Amino acid sequence: MSAAIAPPPASTLHLNDVHSGLNRTAIAGLLQPRSLDQACAAVRDCARLGRSTIAVGARHAMGGQQFLSGGWLLDTSGLDRIVDFDPERGLITVEAGVQWPALLAWLARHPGNVRGWTIRQKQTGADGFSLGGAFASNIHGRGLAFAPFVEDVESIMLIDHRGDARIADRERNAEWFALAAGGYGLFGLVARLTLRLVPRTVLRREVALLRVGELMPHLQAAVADGCTYGDFQFAIDPASDDFLDLGIASCYRPLADAAPDPSPRHLGGEDFAHLLRLAHVDPSRAFAEYAAFYLATDGQRYGSDSQQAGVYLEGYHAGVDAALGHCGSEMITELYVPRARLAEFMVAAADALRRHHAQPIYGTVRLVCAERSSMLAWAREDWACIVFNLHVRHDPAGRAAAAAAFRALIDEALARGGSYYLTYHRHATRDQVEAAYPQFREFLRRKRELDPDRRWDSDWFRHHEALFARAGA
Template sequence: MNHSNDFPLVNDVHSGLNATRVAEIIAPRNVAGIGAALAHAAEHDLPVAICGARHAMGGQQFGHAALLLDMRHMNRVLDFDNVNGLIEVEGGIQWPALIDYLEAAPQDGAQRWSIRQKQTGADALTLGGCLSANVHGRGLRMAPFIADVEAFKLVDANGTPHLCSRQRNPHLFSLAVGGYGLFGVIASVTLRLAPRRKMRRDVSVIGLDDLPAAFQQRIDAGYVYGDFQFAIDPAGNDFLRRGVFSCYLPVDDATPVDASGKDLSEQDWRDLLALAHTHKTDAFARYAAHYLSTDGQVAWSDRLQQTIYPDGYHRAIDDRLGHCGSEMIGELYVPRERLCDFMHEAAADFRRHGVDVIYGTIRLIEADRESYLPWARQACACVIFNLHTEHTVHGIEASNAAFRRLIDLAIARGGSYYLTYAAAASLRQVRACHPNFAAFLEWKRRLDPQQRFQSNWYRHYRDLFAAEEETPKALA
């Protein structure tokens, strides 16, 4: 077990808006190390926060004055069942290492296995973190990540490990997947794999109003993955109304993989992101031209889900803009038949309030019937917005206000939003979109009565609900 007090100030990688001073950092290397860290926390009466790769930006991986468990050293493959397509990995393993392992591992028979889905935007996220946020990818007919989780080992506040699955400790299973690290430490995850297939990327540029039918046509034709990257220039007629539609169809595994080197380099991504801040029409035109040039490209189903995340990309942009900023992400869910009118109203709102959209995408998600805090309570379209945010009080509040307006647009259509990103929502919005939240907090109090596992995210929502309980009710 490695103790480190060298970096007591931590922050998230993407937004840089979660600077938190922690009591100390411990990086356990096994279950015994987790237990020792928890015993140390109990001895010194310290709350415990749990982090992985630090990409999450809602404050769920850090806690002020908490002992921070850095899980990245627990990154081994523990077991691989290549007959049934199951793999057990430690919670700190990141997607690239898992994909590389499966590609290189000897596998019996003709069937080869790999991941089914992963989150997009960045690869270097831990499996434990993905389970805790119940992430999703760009599958056209896939439920959130909980559907891919066979089981996991959870270490509670007393250092006791519990095997959680749909058969063993099912209630704890449902609470911890999408439970943001509040019920214990994810020591290992057993993942359901999928056949590794070659897939062809088919690309077109289409209008938003044609998107619902286009998605359905792709699903009917057997496409597995797909998304729609929309135009971001509010001065243009195509703003949020036109986009790059890319979908992936399984092909015969004898089909050659494209080795032309057409993928964007890290510098290409940096250039595109800079353009998205300064010349939005040019950024979309360049992005669309690149993807159209890859129409028909063939890749493996796991590799096509990987992407380049240019760490620290915003520093060069800050130099150009003359201020410190980053992108805040929000994700909204609406019934698929309400997608177009949601986007039209969002575009009008962004123009009215001068909201600076840097990039965004539309995907599909199936309903989650298993987690205690499901964000996809029905099959829906999910819309992701990345908003440029100046690191000032005014800039942060402007982005939070924009997300609150978007949440209201989603609520008006029977939709919801993702809890993982900035905690902008009002209590009314939390209750409307996540009706189990108060009961979720009560289960937290029951199962962790010492409140050992805490985070800035948890404290925010605990206090939000507590403030309502303490508010005197009006006399009848």
């Protein structure tokens, strides 16, 4: 057996996703390579032994794409090196297990980074995500005029189902690149990525309290006036007339010849814990306190990379459970609608959430631009993106109720010519998947053709394959 493969544990190993805790999965074991050669050897060993595997990184995704029931997982955490840096062109090559804080720290201290290169975007709300996972789910941040993460990637090194490593980009092995971007690890392990960096800038936060009907004109004017990042945090109390309507719009404007504030006001861990608890028990007060804080930070200056950092409170729900008297957590869904139909969608979403007695804990609106580089592209056009973090009770009735609420939100987005993000859950029906992703049948067909022995597999893939099999696809 290869040294890259850990021996089977004495008892069944269970893993779960970090955020929702709703994907407890029994696996056979972990493959733990520490180098590119070991990763290739691990995949070859799986092929020789007739095993399937899937890559697992920081375990934040909630759709089961990084888990394989009864199978072996390829843990990328040991692939954590910076491989190459081109300070002239602003390109950096990293291994898949590198997480955002390590990359930013490396760039900040590197003596050759005299131009101040940094990342363009990352997920917000947390920092401990792997870059391989970011590419596999084709993430986005809160840029006002950015396409998803695939457009920040110059090339990848992909380990295919035979254990062979190949370079893929938009010209070499172009189909593999398009399938791996947002392909959830089903076409191979993205062992390395070469990123296009951008110069670090200083941004001024500009904050306004708005109604959702005012939001799109406000954001469009901000983009036209040079703002590069922004979002809108909306009220979350279903009992309030402000529900999904009133919100805090924060835009970030680049400043020339300015420095970040040395000690800006910010929400720390205790502040977020307090607000999260309030969001469960007194959501109107939670929004009022959050809005008051953000209004007080109008005019503060931040680095364009540091303003994307987020405090993540792992395990915070234990205290919330005690207050609520039941076990639960939050689960995310992300919807997309044409920008002109955002206000209309929010009215319909508010009605759907009330109808299903859903409890939003957090919600935001962002903008995303279309991309044409990935096969399973979710950003087919310039969307308004709406994120809901819903409280889910962990009993069967609570999980069923949450699933119904998520499906209702997808229906409202589809009814307005929109879509949804595949990453966060597996609650969509087959009709919803196909309406949002008309290319999904082709995605499944190419998977069967390019990985005939099913070396790469996951619970996410098994679920969606079964959905389409039942439909005779």
